[in-house]
Every structure is written in structure tokens, then in C-alpha cells.
Amino acid sequence: MNMGAFSYMAPRLATALNTLGRGKFEDIKYVGRAPAAASATGFGSVHKQEQLELVQKALQQAPIKFP
Numbered sequence: 001m002n003m004g005a006f007s008y009m010a011p012r013l014a015t016a017l018n019t020l021g022r023g024k025f026e027d028i029k030y031v032g033r034a035p036a037a038a039s040a041t042g043f044g045s046v047h048k049q050e051q052l053e054l055v056q057k058a059l060q061q062a063p064i065k066f067p
Contacts, residue, residue, distance in 0.1 A: 001035045031058040 001007070014025035031054055041047050 001030060001032060003039070006030050006032070029063075 010025065010028050010030075013028050014023075017023040017027065033050060033054070041050065
């Protein structure tokens with residue numbers, strides 16, 4: 001969300017899902033860092049923890065709760 005990729009891609013992904021009959025816009029969930037002024041935390045240990053949480057959330061089977 002920080003650089004606008006999600007807001008750019010979400011409608012396009014929704015169109016693709018709808019065309020394939022695999023879902024709709026509400027099925028697309030954001031997984032990533034919360035919006036912030038900086039593109040990174042500046043601390044390697046914090047980045048590593050955030051990255052681990054991001055991958056775990058993106059690959060989980062349960063529905064993603066946002067925010």
C-alpha cells in the first residue's frame with residue numbers, strides 16, 4: 001500500500017478472477033506492511049520479523065482479516 005501497487009493491482013486482479021470464475025473483488029486481501037512514510041523500518045531485526053509475519057499470513061489457509 002505504501003507505493004500504490006495494491007490499489008493499482010486489486011481491480012485488475014478482480015477482473016481476472018471474475019473472468020476465470022474464481023472470485024470477486026472482496027476475495028482480494030492485502031498482506032503487507034501498514035502504510036508508513038518510510039518504505040522500510042530501518043532495523044534489520046524488525047524487517048526480518050515483519051517479513052516472516054508477511055509470508056506466514058500470505059500463505060495461511062484461514063481467511064485474512066483486514067485490517
